Amino acid sequence: MRKNAIGRAGRRSTRPLALAAVAAVVLTGCSASRQDSKSGDAGHAAGDARATLSITPAEGGGKVPVTKRVVVRADGGTLASVDVTSPGPGMMKGTLSEDKTTWTSSSALAPGAVYTVKASGHGQGEKLSKSSTFATQEATHTVVGTYSPDKGTTVGVAMPVSITFNKPISDKASVERKLSVSASPAVEGAWSWMKDRNGKDRIDYRPREYWKPGTKVTLRMTLAGVNAGGGLYGTQDREVHFTVGSAVRTTVDVAKKTMTVAKDGRVIRTMPISAGKKGFETWNGTMPVLGKVPTIRMNSSTVGIFGPEAYDLGAVKWDVQLTPSGTYAHAAPWNDGKFGRINSSHGCIGLSTKDAKWFYEQVHLGDPVTVVNSKGTVATNNGYGDWNVAWSTWKAGSATD
The missing domain is CATH 2.60.40.3710 (Immunoglobulin-like)
Structure with a gap:
């Protein structure tokens, strides 16, 4: 966390202490005039009480449970700053009491970690500082x-x-x-x-x-x-x-057998495609790009297709992955003559080698590819199908609402 700088407001809080010291001196003078040496000694002791800083957990106290909080106190003074190093980025966050005498951490401790606390403050005209290092218990x-x-x-x-x-x-x-x-x-x-x-x-x-x-x-x-x-x-x-x-958005129309790519709201290319055939229809819905590779082996056994529909296509070029279940947009030269005319794939979006390479070079992780006029809708958890549910339904999936 950032340092909790107190500034002048913090120093003003030491005034009551100073006034108390003056009051003690006045009482000592009156008592001394009556030869009351015992009262004079008591007043002198009160005026010399020193301000101190304390840190909990204390250094050398053994490994600390993660349920504990870090607490820094200023006795007889005020805190100026508290820094607590943590395993994550930045400093541990905390809150300072209104009288600036107590700082309490607001986040939990990490298991199996080492923390260092550095605190500074003011008390009775002098600067205060204290540090402590402690380790937390390992989590089972x-x-x-x-x-x-x-x-x-x-x-x-x-x-x-x-x-x-x-x-x-x-x-x-x-x-x-x-x-x-x-x-x-x-x-x-x-x-x-x-x-x-x-x-x-x-x-x-x-x-x-x-x-x-x-x-x-x-x-x-x-x-x-x-x-x-x-x-x-x-x-x-x-x-x-x-x-x-950039906003690179792709629409695949299975009925028209076309792929249209727009960048920042302007259509930059429309290409003929061959989508999934009957029984193997390409999913409807928005499928953000998961990744891409220039060459991949496509074997039907990896997606559970066997028997008469089985295939092993060897090295397939310019592969843009849309779902972990096996939906890709890729080059399909074996379907030359079918692009724009016949949907003949097992669910992928097939393009000519030239068009597939161009598409591969245009898209990146998270670019939306939306399929329309097909059957079924891609599941929310099949890649990033998050966009295929209504906003009210999406928010209902929160655990805190």
Whole structure:
């Protein structure tokens, strides 16, 4: 956290102490005039009481439970700043009492971590300082979230923030409260929980509408020490920045057998395609790009297709992945003569080699590809199908509303 600078307002709070000292001196003088040496000694002792700083947990006190809070107190003075290093980015956050005598951490401690506390203050005309280092207990059970997109990346306008956890989360509300997304320009957005295709707990954040090009986005995960339920503790503190690039939006019309690509609102190309045939229809709905590779082997056994419809296409070029279940847009030279005329694939979007290469070079992670006039709708958890549910339904998936 940033230093809690107190400034002049903090120094004013020492006045009552100074006045008390003056009062003691006056009383000593009166008593002395009556030869009351005992009263004089008591007044002198009160005036010399020194201000001190104390830190809890104390250094050398053994490993600290993650349920404890860091507390810094100024006795006989006020606090000027408190810095607590933490495993994550920046300093640990905390709150200062109105009289500026007590600072209390507002976030949980991380398991198996070392913290250093440095405090400074003022008391009776002198500067105060104190430091302490302590370690926390290791957690018996921990949980980790794998997040996307990565820091420093540039993504498409339909890219959600997605976090998949390696263990079940029973207290979803506690975890969700420690996640935040901020954007410039600001957006209306919401978190929503789901089961990923592999059965793991996953939470995604998406704005109500697509991001605007150029938006700067920050994901903050302050999960260190958070009880995710059943004694399962988080360990991560992360701050992830990414940027939204140009608005590259693709529409695939299965009925017309065309793919239309627009950039920043202007159509830049329309190409003939061959989509899924009967029984293997390409999903309707928006499927943000998951990734792309220049060459991949496509074998039907990997997507559960056997028998008469089985295939092994070897090296397939210019592959843009749309779902983890196996939907791609790719070059399909074996379908030459069918593009724009016949839908003959097993669910993928086939293009000529030339068109596939051009499309491959245009799109990036998070660019939306929307399929219309087909059958069925891609599931929310089949890649980033977040955009295929109504906004009210999406918000209902939050654990904190």
